[in-house]
Amino acid sequence: MGAAQQTSTAENAALFEFLLRMGDNALILGHRVSEWCGHAPALEEDIALSNTALDLIGQTQLWLGLAGEVEGRGRSADDLAYLRDGLDFRNVLLVERPNGDFGKTLMRQFLFDAWHYLLLKALKNSSDRRVAEIAEKALKEVSYHLDRSRDLVIRLGDGTAESHRRMQAALDELWPYTGELFMGDAPDASVAADGVAPEPASLKKPWDELVAETLEEATLKTPADGYMQKGGKRGVHTEHLGFILSDLQFLQRAYPGGTW
Amino acid sequence: MYAQMVKTDGARVRSLDEMDPVERAFQERIDAGQKIEPKEWMPEGYRKTLVRQISQHAHSEIVGQLPEGNWITRAPTLERKAILLAKVQDEAGHGLYLYCAAETLGVSRDEMYEQLHSGKAKYSSIFNYPTLSWADIGAVGWLVDGAAIMNQVPLQRCSYGPYARALVRICKEESFHQRQGFDILMNMVKGTPAQKALVQDALNRWWWPSLMMFGPSDDASVHSAQSMAWKIKQNSNDELRQKFVDQTVPQAEYLGLTVPDPDLKWNEEKGGYDFGEPDWSEFFAVIAGNGPCNAERLDARKKAWNDGEWFRDGLVAHAEKARSRRQASRIAAE
Numbered sequence: 001m002g003a004a005q006q007t008s009t010a011e012n013a014a015l016f017e018f019l020l021r022m023g024d025n026a027l028i029l030g031h032r033v034s035e036w037c038g039h040a041p042a043l044e045e046d047i048a049l050s051n052t053a054l055d056l057i058g059q060t061q062l063w064l065g066l067a068g069e070v071e072g073r074g075r076s077a078d079d080l081a082y083l084r085d086g087l088d089f090r091n092v093l094l095v096e097r098p099n100g101d102f103g104k105t106l107m108r109q110f111l112f113d114a115w116h117y118l119l120l121k122a123l124k125n126s127s128d129r130r131v132a133e134i135a136e137k138a139l140k141e142v143s144y145h146l147d148r149s150r151d152l153v154i155r156l157g158d159g160t161a162e163s164h165r166r167m168q169a170a171l172d173e174l175w176p177y178t179g180e181l182f183m184g185d186a187p188d189a190s191v192a193a194d195g196v197a198p199e200p201a202s203l204k205k206p207w208d209e210l211v212a213e214t215l216e217e218a219t220l221k222t223p224a225d226g227y228m229q230k231g232g233k234r235g236v237h238t239e240h241l242g243f244i245l246s247d248l249q250f251l252q253r254a255y256p257g258g259t260w
Numbered sequence: 261m262y263a264q265m266v267k268t269d270g271a272r273v274r275s276l277d278e279m280d281p282v283e284r285a286f287q288e289r290i291d292a293g294q295k296i297e298p299k300e301w302m303p304e305g306y307r308k309t310l311v312r313q314i315s316q317h318a319h320s321e322i323v324g325q326l327p328e329g330n331w332i333t334r335a336p337t338l339e340r341k342a343i344l345l346a347k348v349q350d351e352a353g354h355g356l357y358l359y360c361a362a363e364t365l366g367v368s369r370d371e372m373y374e375q376l377h378s379g380k381a382k383y384s385s386i387f388n389y390p391t392l393s394w395a396d397i398g399a400v401g402w403l404v405d406g407a408a409i410m411n412q413v414p415l416q417r418c419s420y421g422p423y424a425r426a427l428v429r430i431c432k433e434e435s436f437h438q439r440q441g442f443d444i445l446m447n448m449v450k451g452t453p454a455q456k457a458l459v460q461d462a463l464n465r466w467w468w469p470s471l472m473m474f475g476p477s478d479d480a481s482v483h484s485a486q487s488m489a490w491k492i493k494q495n496s497n498d499e500l501r502q503k504f505v506d507q508t509v510p511q512a513e514y515l516g517l518t519v520p521d522p523d524l525k526w527n528e529e530k531g532g533y534d535f536g537e538p539d540w541s542e543f544f545a546v547i548a549g550n551g552p553c554n555a556e557r558l559d560a561r562k563k564a565w566n567d568g569e570w571f572r573d574g575l576v577a578h579a580e581k582a583r584s585r586r587q588a589s590r591i592a593a594e
Contacts, residue, residue: 027338034332034341037348038325039560041568043356043369046325050349053332057342064338078337102571155578156571163574244333251336251394259451260336260394260444 014190015128016071017090018197020080021233023063024091027081029112030056031244032099041102048148052109055141062134082252086241093232094177096240100170103156103163107170110149114210115181117146118203127195150214157218168220179228182207262320262384262408264475264547266313266493268486269305290491295421298364306490310420311365312381313492315372318358319383321351322376323557327391328400336394343440344397350433357429361422377562385543386473388551395448395455395462401441403463403470403508409434410504411474414494423492442511449515456516463512464520471535472543474501506532 034053040046064077094112099105120142123135156163182204184192192199215222231237251258276284283303289296296302325348332348335341359369375381386404391397412434416427445462448455474497478484487493505524512519523536545551 031333034345037329037332037345038322038352039329039564041564041571043322043352043359045568045571046352047349047356050345050352054342054345054349057338057345061338061342078339081338082336102568156574158581159574159576159578160570162570163577166570247333250334255336255452255454257452258336258455259447260340 011190011194012070012072014187015194015196016067017187018191019063019067019070019131020088020090021092023060023067023077023080024089025095025112025116026056026063027060027248028089028091028241028244029095029109030054030060031248032095032097033105033109035099036102036105045102052145052148055138055145059134059138059141062137066130066134078252082249086237086245087235089232089235089237089241089245091232091237091241092177092180093229093238094174094180096232096238096244097174097177098240100173101166103166104170104173106149106152106156107167108174109145110153110214111174111178111211112181113142113146113149114214115178115203115207116142118206118210119198122198122203126197131196153214153220154218157215157220164219167218171215171220172223175223176227176229179225180230180232183228183230183233185233262324262411262473263313263316264382264384264473265478266309266316266483266487268309268483270482270486272482273485273489287489290419290489294419295424296419297421305486306492307365309487309490310423310492311362311367313487314358314362314365314423315367315375316382316384318355318362318372319376319381320387321355321358323383323387323561324404325351326557326560327387327389327553328397330391331394331397334394335397340444347401347437347440350437354426354430354433357426358423361420361426364422373565377558377565379549379558382547384473385546385551386469387557388546388554389465389469390553392465393458393462395445395458396466398441398444398448398459399462399466401437401439402445402511403441403466404473405434405437405441406508407470407473407504409438410500410507411495415492417491417494419491445515449517459515460517463517467520468538468542469546471501471505471538472540472546474498474504476540476543502532505535509533 030053033049033056036046036049037053038046040049060081061077064080068075068077068080094108097104097108117139120135120139124132124139126132126135153167157167158164182200184200188197188200191197212222251260276287279287282301286296286302286306296306328344328348328351332341332344335344359372362372363369372381376383386407391400409431412427412431416424416431418424418427445459448459476497478497484493484496509519509524521536523534525534526532527534546554549555
């Protein structure tokens, strides 16, 4: 194999990795959000949550579809979603955190949405046209997700003493899972060098600003950046992912070769 | 049908001659096919019956999210997952239109929830059955939504304006739901033998409860006669059930399935199927709260409501704070 070809193979692997991360974040968060269906605290919230989950599953189809194409081994979005085990999943740990109460679900959504929004905005200028096109479509949906989660975090933070307490507890619990969003590694450096995606660290400052401004309005205290949990991006997950996958993949595993 | 055995309070249907002039004018408008709108005069029995019927329909949509929501996280492909999410979201939307329609009759959504949670208000018996396999999601769309459509299509012409208009939107979405259910099953019967067995098993379990959705024969029911006179019910339960069977049996044959009724037979003379009698003791047991999932369904709804109290209170408190801040800044500016 020549030097040029080796470079392109490595670049391709990095792009595949990046696309899996995008798709898996959307898939696992969409899965978590969909667990609320029929159980939300108000009918309007049931509708909004199904809508959010639906957007995220739609984005999963696009990201994982492109990942399969880039990989070039004939795997479809469904093959990637349903037939990989946990060690091959590349989502950040934040999105696999259990739903908890509705406040925790909203806080997780807000912390993720703020990052997702900034990333997609940057991806609209990706050097890879296919990535830019998906980002453009997803950004429209995610702008709405952010509007909604930000608004609810503010209203509940600055609501009753009880709603304030719950939102602060959710924030404190989830904060150590936000660091991973901004940690870069070799595949990140590779896609950044190619102009496909920004360096993760470059999103930290605008994210801090957006989050700080929201939390201030919500009368919530931003936790200090202490120890940050990590591992999801390289396939080392929490114990929760295995249970998510046993639900998600049950039918494909129990009825191999079925038509659905 | 999502509203079953709705009571009307009356002992018998009165003739026009027996009515006072106001009520007579009301009934004549209905007879002439005119719509009744929220602010207009209506007999108390009409109002109460509609509240029962619409709220029962709304509760059915809301409780109906649960058996289908049960399979969202386990849907077999990303596309099926997206379709099911969209469908369950539609059901919540139907609940919303219907609660709004009922609110025009002077009852609040919170009051209707209270009636559901206390067991005073009912929802369709069908949602007290479990969804045990993915084929059940297909069967629910095909049979349950199919039965609901039978009843709801004629109700688009019902006499109460807000309900009729809500049903126009609902029916459009329900026919899509039914097709997606049939499509799930069509794919599965073309799959492996194990998949086809799941589909037959789902039909075996959902067939009779679907026929029970129309309620027992009501040809002699004074409630049904009154509802028909008010045009908030258009067909008898037996008529709708017959229509449903006639439509559904050929579809089952197309799927290569056996309908679990030994008495099912084409009757050339009547141009429809003869079929067996559902087990009405099971129906009444389910209505009385003894179905396989009654307790779980109601507990899930109560839990959602109770666990969400702090959330709703928080939003109200914030709205009040925002209002008083606006007032304070207005005063300061003056």
